[in-house]
Amino acid sequence: MIVKAIIIYFSKTGNTEALASLIEEVLRKKEVKTEAFSMKGDEGTFVQECFRAFLSKEVPVEIKDLETYDLIFLGSPVWAFSPVPAISSFVKHTEGWKGKKVFLFLTFGSGAGRRRAERVLSRLVEKQGGEVISVLQIKGKLMKMPERIKERVNFFIDTSLPDSK
Numbered sequence: 001m002i003v004k005a006i007i008i009y010f011s012k013t014g015n016t017e018a019l020a021s022l023i024e025e026v027l028r029k030k031e032v033k034t035e036a037f038s039m040k041g042d043e044g045t046f047v048q049e050c051f052r053a054f055l056s057k058e059v060p061v062e063i064k065d066l067e068t069y070d071l072i073f074l075g076s077p078v079w080a081f082s083p084v085p086a087i088s089s090f091v092k093h094t095e096g097w098k099g100k101k102v103f104l105f106l107t108f109g110s111g112a113g114r115r116r117a118e119r120v121l122s123r124l125v126e127k128q129g130g131e132v133i134s135v136l137q138i139k140g141k142l143m144k145m146p147e148r149i150k151e152r153v154n155f156f157i158d159t160s161l162p163d164s165k
Helices: 014-029 046-054 085-093 114-127 140-144 144-158
Strands: 004-009 034-036 071-079 101-108 131-139
Touching: 004 014, 014 034, 014 071, 014 131, 014 140, 014 144, 034 071, 034 101, 034 114, 071 085, 071 114, 085 114, 101 114, 101 140, 114 131, 131 140, 131 144
Parallel strands: 004 034, 004 071, 071 101, 101 131
Antiparallel strands: none
């Protein structure tokens, strides 16, 4: 059986995008059919975006049908103790979460609020009927250490994917 995965992420500085690319690379090596999808958000300043995240403001999103995917990887930076509005809006307004295995990956600067952001995003996914299997959190400055990040991504995938344990 061919396993299909989608990687949905938002990235403003490039850290979450780089992490999504590494996840995609590892999944493809494991022969998982993978598609990556970058979300767009409001094009405000970082401070404006953080304010929107803190207030849980919704932004228009391109809706994607998740029915055809077995696995969903969802990535967001942590802004103001929250996932970014584009990712939260995506989860709230997309169909096809019921019974899906979901893997979260978060990037962050200071680390303050990363656990809250994980809880918020997990609850959104679970409210839609998805099951959060595992979470990977990476401090943004560690993205400058590609070998260390690759090890963490491999561990994240190897210990989380069905049939890889």
